[in-house]
Amino acid sequence: MKKKFSFLLTTVLAAGTILAACGSGDDEANEGQGADGGAEGGGFSAKMVTDEGGVDDKSFNQSAWEGLQAFEGDFDDIEIEYLQSNSASDYAPNLNRLARDGSDITFAIGFLMEDDIREIANQHQDNNFAIVDTVVTDGDDNLIDNIANITFAEHQGSFLVGVVAGLQTETDQVGFIGGVESALISKFETGFKAGVLAVNPDAQISVQYAQSFNDASLGQGIADSMYGSGIDIIYHAAGGVGNGVFTEATDRARNGENVWVIGVDRDQHEEGEYDGGNVTLTSMVKRVDEAVYQVSEQTMNGDYPGGQILEFGLEDNGVGIAETQDNVSDEALQAVEEYKQMILDGEIDVPQNDEEFEEYQSNL
Amino acid sequence: MIKRLLVGARGKSFGLIVPLIAIAFGFIAGGIIMLLSGNNPILGYTALIQGVFGDMYYFGETLRMMTPLILSGLAVAFAFRTGLLNIGVEGQLIVGWLAAVVVGIYVDGPFALVLAILAGAVAGGLWGFIPGLLKAKYEVHEVIVTIMMNYIALHVSNHFIRNYLLASGQRTDFVNDSASLSSPFLEALTDYSRLHWGFFIAIFACVVMWFILWKTNKGYELRAVGYNKNASSYAGMNVKTNIILSMVISGAFAGVGGAMEGLGTYGYAQILSGFTNLGFDGIAVALLGASTSVGIFLAAFLFGGLKIGASNMQSAAGVAPELVEIVIALIIFFVASSYLIRWILGRLQQNKEEK
Structure with missing residues (x-):
């Protein structure tokens, strides 16, 4: 009997760990799926890869996605999409997938994707990329022509x-x-x-x-x-x-x-x-949404800021204090x-x- | 019970049918959830399959994803065979990853790769040795110890990377070319995926596990301890040594799995914001693979494919990637519950016979 109990305990513990493990990577529910697949070609497409935080992280991933959504709302014939990364090993395949699907600009949200975007951008020289929160350089400290570097003050x-x-x-x-x-x-x-x-x-x-x-x-x-x-x-x-x-x-x-x-x-x-x-x-x-919006718009108008470091500061409304000021x-x-x-x-x-x-x- | 579940599936046909039914049920249930959430399951699953086989790149990525899953599955299965639940594969994998990368960075020359992989195995083995020793000497339950060792591994390796090895952002330097598993040949073959030589090391590890368990005296002893500790002890086997040895070998498999990530996929170690989940997925792989080498290989392919195909499901069919995690969870659930059903049936039969 005792043995059976210990087995039961072991099973429960093991199951608990498995469940916990299953939960931790993806505890963000994925409402409002953005990927409306099978969109007609012809328009302009702006897509992004989230980092591990997921698209509803209440922080910069979410903000970036809001920026793309606003962009889609303001112009005609825009296709937007995001791919969520459940672990760091997803960054490269996700970036690759968007580049292969022929997105007109691909955003990597977060400095964790620095190494991956460098490699993928090198493999897809004709695609435009942008990364948020860091500056990506090649081995000789030169900026890369098909990566726009979005930073904030x-x-x-x-x-x-x-x-x-x-x-x-x-x-x-x-x-x-x-x-x-x-x-x-x-x-x-x-x-x-x-x-x-x-x-x-x-x-x-x-x-x-x-x-x-x-x-x-x-x-x-x-x-x-x-x-x-x-x-x-x-x-x-x-x-x-x-x-x-x-x-x-x-x-x-x-x-x-x-x-x-x-x-x-x-x-x-x-x-x-x-x-x-x-x-x-x-x-x-930190208006990641604003930055993503602006870079998308520039790219659509043919002014893709590749190989540049963009710093969004106070003058661009890239940073500032929040609109809710009840307690100030x-x-x-x-x-x-x-x-x-x-x-x-x-x-x-x-x-x-x-x-x-x-x-x-x-x-x- | 789990012991019997994992080891007990000896009936050949049963051993194959249960996982297949479980997988089918898992996919059907996943399809129902897709329907309920307003997606087309046929479209979703087509996208999933295309996401794995549609392009050499994704096929290569699937094989790359399989590599650590095979090794963590083997690690879990090896301990299972000796009647131990190694929940610490995650931690053993993390320390193996770090150790392999450290050697890969500081050692150069013709033996760098071998030394780096060995370092991973030793580190993982050491991480398995501690719970093994505590279990053998003081009867401390290995599940508790290994779970705690996971946290120690995560934070200790983060500490070392942060304070001694940080190169840029959140990661260490890249390992030397001589220690790298990455293969321009395999990359070219799969349209520049990150497939690396580690895949073949993982296959080799499957053979190694089969050989140790079924072709050596020690393997017989390990399995005997798994079946019945008391009988093994009565037969003159040293149960304590076998428990420790099993945990060390299990940890070594996990450590090599980490080395594959460090030397192959990434080429560096990074500050982890949380568990990689590769070790925990290994438990599912071992369970679905019924703790056999071939089963683990196939289960790792399934889970690897599900994980890689998930992003195409999201991109081509608009299905949330979390759904794939749900399908995986359902498959595990059905695997476990069919064993449970079998166990209950077995009990009922036994009762009848007793009467």
């Missing part, structure tokens, strides 16, 4: 939310939670710090990296210790880790604590909602406008990495 947008945080913190302590350490996330971090210090030189800023983009429980743990130490505003640039930050903040807010989260990439107002209010102070939006004080909004103008006029050079930040700090 995240440091500028982060500076603005930093201004909001610096003005609205009551404890003069703010926190930054990053995903995996990289040059990209460093732009968020240094921009944010610079923004906080610009308006609140006494503020204490603590920075922590989760070394993950999808472990929400880790985010909750870090947020717990940060809020516990007196920090009242946390800015996260950590993808799915940020969801844990929101969980912790709403828990604490329900208990009457005065804590805030600053969202990233999209307007994360929804994520901060709870029955008694909203913990999302504001969000640093008027004073802060006014300051944001002033600093935005100063950045646009070149009076402030927002630092992008640690070295530039040190220089910036010494000039304060």
